[in-house]
Amino acid sequence: MSSQPVFSQPEEAGFLPIAQLSLLVAKLMALGYRCLGPTVENGAIVMRELDAPDGLPRGLQAEQAPGRYRLTQDPHNRYFAWANGPQAIKPLVFAPKESLWRVERDAAGALQFAAVLPTAPAQAIIGVRACDLAALALQDAHFLHAGRRDAHYAQRREQLFLVAVQCAEPGATCFCASTGDGPTPTAGYDLALAELPDGFIAVAGSAKGDEVLNALSLAAATPEQIEAARQQGQAAAASQTRSLPGRNLRDTLMGRLDHPRWDEMAARCLACGNCTAVCPTCFCHAESDEPALNGKSSEHMRMWDSCFSESHGYLHGFNVRSDIRSRYRQWLTHKLATWHEQYGRSGCVGCGRCIAWCPAEIDLTEEVAALTTAEVQP
Ligand code: SF4
Numbered sequence: 001m002s003s004q005p006v007f008s009q010p011e012e013a014g015f016l017p018i019a020q021l022s023l024l025v026a027k028l029m030a031l032g033y034r035c036l037g038p039t040v041e042n043g044a045i046v047m048r049e050l051d052a053p054d055g056l057p058r059g060l061q062a063e064q065a066p067g068r069y070r071l072t073q074d075p076h077n078r079y080f081a082w083a084n085g086p087q088a089i090k091p092l093v094f095a096p097k098e099s100l101w102r103v104e105r106d107a108a109g110a111l112q113f114a115a116v117l118p119t120a121p122a123q124a125i126i127g128v129r130a131c132d133l134a135a136l137a138l139q140d141a142h143f144l145h146a147g148r149r150d151a152h153y154a155q156r157r158e159q160l161f162l163v164a165v166q167c168a169e170p171g172a173t174c175f176c177a178s179t180g181d182g183p184t185p186t187a188g189y190d191l192a193l194a195e196l197p198d199g200f201i202a203v204a205g206s207a208k209g210d211e212v213l214n215a216l217s218l219a220a221a222t223p224e225q226i227e228a229a230r231q232q233g234q235a236a237a238a239s240q241t242r243s244l245p246g247r248n249l250r251d252t253l254m255g256r257l258d259h260p261r262w263d264e265m266a267a268r269c270l271a272c273g274n275c276t277a278v279c280p281t282c283f284c285h286a287e288s289d290e291p292a293l294n295g296k297s298s299e300h301m302r303m304w305d306s307c308f309s310e311s312h313g314y315l316h317g318f319n320v321r322s323d324i325r326s327r328y329r330q331w332l333t334h335k336l337a338t339w340h341e342q343y344g345r346s347g348c349v350g351c352g353r354c355i356a357w358c359p360a361e362i363d364l365t366e367e368v369a370a371l372t373t374a375e376v377q378p
């Protein structure tokens with residue numbers, strides 16, 4: 001995968017006319033990929049299988065604010081004017097609920113254990129954002145860690161072909177520029193696109209991406225088109241109004257564990273767990289056994305869990321996080337502080353989903369600002 005500055009060299013970038021986007025999808029389908037693209041479902045953009053190469057919707061935008069997500073019409077009728085939907089790539093690699101292994105009683109009455117591995121088709125995801133790629137890299141660090149590689153995650157991850165798209169118009173809740181993760185993709189993609197009024201700059205980031213790009217036989221992008229994409233990325237970054245006050249807040253936040261702001265947050269937070277469900281980097285899960293009614297077999301299930309759930313803090317007879325204050329503090333300080341010790345960076349990629357999908361309109365950037373502003377320190 002590439003880590004070159006994207007959309008910077010005309011000799012490596014092709015130009016795909018707007019009317020020919022379906023050729024890219026058709027090529028991926030011909031190579032055997034199940035193609036997933038933006039689809040409207042229940043008033044939000046989600047990634048679903050495309051029926052046909054020309055099945056990508058045009059002219060959608062997602063208006064986002066704390067506790068608010070509404071689809072609107074893009075006056076420029078672009079394909080990728082929407083900023084992001086409620087889910088990134090996470091559910092496609094880390095399933096919300098799945099069986100890890102099952103046990104059956106054989107004819108002699110002995111228990112037989114068998115691993116359950118998912119069937120993972122080759123999947124191309126079209127419209128992946130820079131923040132989604134950064135989040136996937138963090139999930140890779142967790143699930144593909146040497147010595148504790150997760151077979152279920154790995155099987156799906158290996159089959160992905162990622163078509164990333166530069167965000168030309170971030171949502172009002174986005175702050176990926178301040179985390180260093182967007183709005184232009186820089187690494188982790190197979191193909192990256194930048195949408196201009198008459199077509200797409202296209203660059204490959206992997207051997208698989210090269211193969212697809214070469215098969216399309218595109219004309220080279222002109223220096224003017226490259227410059228337009230570069231400026232579009234810069235303008236998108238400059239348009240973001242939310243930010244975090246630094247990329248490493250470990251010492252600051254861990255020094256404020258008794259700040260009164262945690263109590264104010266706890267009074268508003270419903271502990272619903274929406275923020276952890278939509279967060280593309282959260283990986284907490286719970287495991288349980290589901291025995292068959294006939295008593296002959298049982299499935300060992302894994303499902304997403306949240307540090308906001310009461311059971312998540314339960315340890316052998318007592319709860320280490322019995323109130324919402326401690327659960328919210330756990331979430332924020334793990335994500336932005338102790339994640340640095342585990343993975344060498346913050347666990348937040350600035351996608352803003354936890355802000356848009358919080359029913360209590362809690363804004364992570366506002367809370368961090370309140371916790372870190374010198375005047376309000378306890
Ligand atoms: S911060 Fe918001 S989304 Fe997260 S648990 Fe609390 S109320 Fe739910």
Ligand code: SF4
Nearest residue numbers: 279348349351352354
């Ligand atoms: S903490 Fe919020 S803004 Fe950061 S990656 Fe998770 S959902 Fe996105």
